[in-house]
Every structure is written in C-alpha cells, then in structure tokens.
Amino acid sequence: MDIKFILDEIEKADPEVYEKLSPRRDILKSFGSKVAVAAIPIAFGSLFTKAYGKTTSTVIDALNFALELEYLEYNFYYSCTNSAILSALIPTIDKAAFSTILANELAHVNFLRNAIHNAGSTPYTPTHYSGDPVTGSPIVPAAYDFTAGGAFPVYSDYATFLTVSQAFEDTGVRAYKGQAGNLQSDHNILTAALQIHSVEARHAAHIRLIRRKAGAADAPKPWITGNTAPAAAVQANYNGENNTMQLTVNITSLPAVTGTVSSIAATESFDEPLDSATVAGLVAPFLLP
Amino acid sequence: MKTQNESHSLMAIPDDVPNPSRRHFFQLSAGLAGVGVLIGACHKSSSNNGVNLGSGDIGVLNYAYALEQLEAAFYTRVIASQYSGITADEVALLTDIRDHEVAHREFFKAALGTSAIQALSVNFSSIDFSNRAAVLGAAKTFEDLGVSAYNGAGRLITSAEYLLVAGKIVSVEARHAAYIRDLIGYNSFADNSAMGSNGLDLESSPNTVLAAASAYLNTKLDASNLPNN
Numbered sequence: 001m002d003i004k005f006i007l008d009e010i011e012k013a014d015p016e017v018y019e020k021l022s023p024r025r026d027i028l029k030s031f032g033s034k035v036a037v038a039a040i041p042i043a044f045g046s047l048f049t050k051a052y053g054k055t056t057s058t059v060i061d062a063l064n065f066a067l068e069l070e071y072l073e074y075n076f077y078y079s080c081t082n083s084a085i086l087s088a089l090i091p092t093i094d095k096a097a098f099s100t101i102l103a104n105e106l107a108h109v110n111f112l113r114n115a116i117h118n119a120g121s122t123p124y125t126p127t128h129y130s131g132d133p134v135t136g137s138p139i140v141p142a143a144y145d146f147t148a149g150g151a152f153p154v155y156s157d158y159a160t161f162l163t164v165s166q167a168f169e170d171t172g173v174r175a176y177k178g179q180a181g182n183l184q185s186d187h188n189i190l191t192a193a194l195q196i197h198s199v200e201a202r203h204a205a206h207i208r209l210i211r212r213k214a215g216a217a218d219a220p221k222p223w224i225t226g227n228t229a230p231a232a233a234v235q236a237n238y239n240g241e242n243n244t245m246q247l248t249v250n251i252t253s254l255p256a257v258t259g260t261v262s263s264i265a266a267t268e269s270f271d272e273p274l275d276s277a278t279v280a281g282l283v284a285p286f287l288l289p
Numbered sequence: 290m291k292t293q294n295e296s297h298s299l300m301a302i303p304d305d306v307p308n309p310s311r312r313h314f315f316q317l318s319a320g321l322a323g324v325g326v327l328i329g330a331c332h333k334s335s336s337n338n339g340v341n342l343g344s345g346d347i348g349v350l351n352y353a354y355a356l357e358q359l360e361a362a363f364y365t366r367v368i369a370s371q372y373s374g375i376t377a378d379e380v381a382l383l384t385d386i387r388d389h390e391v392a393h394r395e396f397f398k399a400a401l402g403t404s405a406i407q408a409l410s411v412n413f414s415s416i417d418f419s420n421r422a423a424v425l426g427a428a429k430t431f432e433d434l435g436v437s438a439y440n441g442a443g444r445l446i447t448s449a450e451y452l453l454v455a456g457k458i459v460s461v462e463a464r465h466a467a468y469i470r471d472l473i474g475y476n477s478f479a480d481n482s483a484m485g486s487n488g489l490d491l492e493s494s495p496n497t498v499l500a501a502a503s504a505y506l507n508t509k510l511d512a513s514n515l516p517n518n
Contacts, residue, residue, distance in 0.1 A: 107488025195489035201463035
C-alpha cells in the first residue's frame with residue numbers, strides 16, 4: 001500500500017489534502033517507517049474520517065449555518081442603521097453601540113467565510129448574492145425583509161428595532177450553543193465558534209440593558225429570565241429557556257445564599273441551545289425567496 | 290475535616306502522608322479574619338503543588354468549579370458590604386449575578402460529586418469593597434477572565450454533554466461581563482479592550498487563567514493533569 005502515492009493522487013483533486021491532514025502530519029511521516037503495515041489501513045481510515053468525514057460535512061455545515069445567521073445579523077444592522085428614518089430615531093448614545101455590533105458582525109461574516117474557504121469548501125451565500133463568496137461585499141438587501149411582511153416596523157420604530165435586535169442576538173447565542181457539539185472534532189474551529197458565541201451574548205446583554213433603561217414592558221435584565229420574550233411575536237425564540245435541569249442536576253434543589261436556588265435564578269444562570277432546524281424556522285420570516 | 294481517599298488515580302495522595310500544604314491551609318484559615326474569606330475547609334487531594342484539579346473532563350469541570358467558587362465568593366462579599374453610591378438597580382442586578390455564580394458553583398459541586406475539589410480559600414484583601422471603581426474593576430477582571438477561561442477550555446472537553454453545559458454557562462458569564470463593562474464605561478460591552486479587532490472574544494488556557502486567579506486565592510491549584518491541546 002503506497003500511502004504517498006494515494007495522497008498524491010488525492011492532492012490532484014484536492015490540493016489541500018496535506019493541509020487537512022496536518023494535525024496528524026507526524027503520523028503521515030511515520031507511515032514509511034515504524035508503523036506496522038497491518039495498522040496502516042486502520043490509521044489511514046480514521047485520518048480521513050477526521051479530515052473529510054467531519055470537516056466536509058458536519059463541521060462545514062455548522063459553519064455555513066453560522067455564516068447564514070451572521071449574514072442575516074450584519075444585513076439587519078446595516079440596513080436599519082443606514083435607514084434615514086430609523087437613524088434619526090436612534091439616540092446618540094446608542095449609535096456607538098450599534099457601530100460596535102455592526103463591526104463585530106462583519107468580522108464574524110469574514111471570519112467564517114475564510115474558515116470555510118480554508119477548509120476547502122465554498123462559503124454559503126444568501127439568495128440574490130452575486131459577488132465572490134469569500135471576498136465580495138456581504139451587503140445583500142434583496143435577500144431580506146426585516147419587517148417580516150410588515151409585522152415588525154424596524155425602520156420606523158426604535159422600540160421595535162430593539163425588540164428584533166434582542167431576539168436576533170439571544171437566538172444567535174442559542175444557535176451557536178446548539179452547534180458546539182458539531183464542531184468538537186476540530187479544536188481550533190470550536191474555539192473560534194465559542195469566541196463568537198460569547199460576543200453575541202455580550203451584544204444581547206447590552207441591547208437588553210438599553211431596553212431596560214428605556215422602560216420596556218418586559219423589564220428585561222441583561223440575562224434571560226424564564227422564557228420571557230420581548231414581544232409575543234418572538235415568543236418562540238425564547239421557548240425552552242425556562243429549563244431548570246442541567247445534566248442530572250435540578251438547579252432549584254441546590255443551596256443558595258438563603259434557602260435553595262430560585263427558579264428565576266436557575267433559568268437565568270444557564271442559557272439554552274436551539275438546533276439548526278428550529279433556528280431556521282425562526283429566521284425564515286425575514287428571508288426573501 | 291477529612292474525606293475518604295478518592296478511588297481514581299489522580300487523587301493518589303494518601304491521607305497519612307504529612308501534608309505541608311494542608312497544614313499551611315489551616316494556618317491560613319486561622320489567620321484569615323479581616324484578610325480573606327474562608328469558604329470552607331474540606332480537605333481533598335492536595336499536595337505540595339496544591340489542590341489537584343484532576344485529569345480529563347473531571348479536571349476541566351473542577352477547573353470551572355474553582356473559578357465559580359471564586360466568582361461566587363466575590364459577589365457574595367459585594368452584596369454583603371456594598372460600595373458607596375450603589376444604586377437600587379445595581380443592587381438588584383449584582384445580586385442576580387451573585388445568585389447565578391452561586392448556582393454555577395453548586396451545580397459543579399453536585400455534578401462532580403465525590404470528584405469535586407475542596408472548597409477554596411479566597412483572598413480579596415487587595416479589593417476595597419467600599420469603592421465602586423475598585424469593585425467593578427475587579428468584577429470586570431473576573432467576568433472577562435471567566436469568559437476567556439470557558440472559551441479556552443471548550444476544546445479540552447471530551448463529552449459533548451459537558452461541552453454543552455459549559456456553553457450554557459459561558460454565555461451567561463458574557464452577559465455579566467457586558468453589564469459590568471457597561472457600568473464602568475457605557476457601551477464598552479464588546480469593545481476592543483474586551484476582544485481583538487477580529488470580532489472574536491478572548492480565550493485563555495487554564496495556566497494563564499489560574500495565574501491571574503491566584504492573586505485572589507489562598508489555596509494553591511495544581512492544573513498539571515488537565516488535558517493540554
């Protein structure tokens with residue numbers, strides 16, 4: 001079995017084969033010498049499961065899904081903050097916050113595009129997108145309707161814009177959390193996804209604080225209490241956040257400073273994940289065919 | 290107080306071996322009034338190198354448990370001796386954070402069961418709890434450190450279930466971090482001092498995190514058996 005020959009053949013079809021197998025480069029080098037011949041097919045097989053089985057399906061799917069959400073968020077903040085009507089309604093003190101968030105979302109789009117590209121795949125692009133999938137402008141107004149058919153007047157009402165912002169950020173946190181297990185095979189990608197995940201949580205906390213200071217009816221805290229939503233129309237985005245069981249531990253049975261942990265604290269202290277199908281359903285009303 | 294010797298290999302320090310760090314621990318406990326806060330004094334698996342966090346997923350969970358103990362003790366103190374000029378809303382939300390950190394601490398303790406490390410002795414003598422800037426500055430350090438610790442530890446976890454639960458906690462820590470940052474400087478929730486310019490939050494290895502945390506701990510922690518990749 002000539003491993004070098006096989007790899008060279010694969011390299012003709014996939015120039016990055018050596019790159020994909022790089023974490024095990026030492027093992028590759030040893031194929032010619034110390035590894036018992038009988039062990040080679042098994043070791044080789046697991047290498048390819050790791051490099052292709054995971055990277056090209058599960059991991060890339062998760063990254064493309066994350067990219068889809070980042071496109072949505074970036075376009076949302078871009079189109080809203082560039083709307084003359086809404087822009088005039090955003091208090092000066094909040095403009096800096098949305099500038100920070102917009103810059104973060106753009107960085108996330110670019111990071112994910114490059115990660116997918118570097119893994120040998122073509123990054124997701126929204127409908128009506130015609131630019132380069134890696135380097136083109138990510139602004140795609142034709143792909144989205146952020147009013148969801150008029151249900152959310154995000155361009156003319158600041159409170160509604162904040163409600164939708166909060167829902168997107170809290171849902172983004174849930175979506176990344178739901179993908180963590182799919183990224184476990186690639187440590188560097190998993191770490192980067194976690195680094196994006198906590199940034200989305202920072203965004204969510206700040207938007208909640210803006211709404212709290214503005215006296216929003218649901219009196220949000222920076223963290224999610226029970227399954228309380230900022231509006232009935234986005235209740236589904238918060239369903240399941242009232243979970244109080246973690247692993248096999250009932251959090252409300254644990255000791256607190258006085259008595260046991262309240263159900264409020266139990267739900268606030270753990271954020272809950274969502275799977276990709278559920279998230280896709282939640283964002284569908286904002287997507288144009 | 291002494292607990293039975295642990296069965297797994299990382300808890301291999303026999304209880305009958307003279308243990309300088311335990312002696313030191315009790316000496317510290319005796320002299321702590323006014324210096325630090327003694328959370329508890331339950332001995333378990335310590336050696337010259339400190340309390341051994343253990344290996345594998347258990348080690349990573351103990352690492353998280355140690356950080357949550359530190360955070361819970363800090364906010365318990367913040368609420369018990371509130372800084373001057375604290376607003377009602379700050380009391381409400383900082384009390385929430387205390388309760389979250391206590392819930393995290395107790396969760397890890399319950400989940401780890403007999404594999405849990407001992408209660409740690411903390412030392413907040415460097416923090417002036419009557420001063421708003423000092424308290425919030427320390428809170429920012431703890432929260433940003435906690436976020437970077439969980440972000441850096443995800444890759445060390447083998448079990449998908451444990452990874453998920455760590456993910457459920459880290460986003461709450463990030464919410465805390467954002468709020469504390471906003472209290473210090475409004476709109477600094479995710480600015481360039483919180484993260485790099487690439488839009489990614491920070492991530493740190495256990496050694497980096499524990500080196501920073503050691504300034505607030507009397508108990509020495511030994512992370513040498515934690516996974517390293």
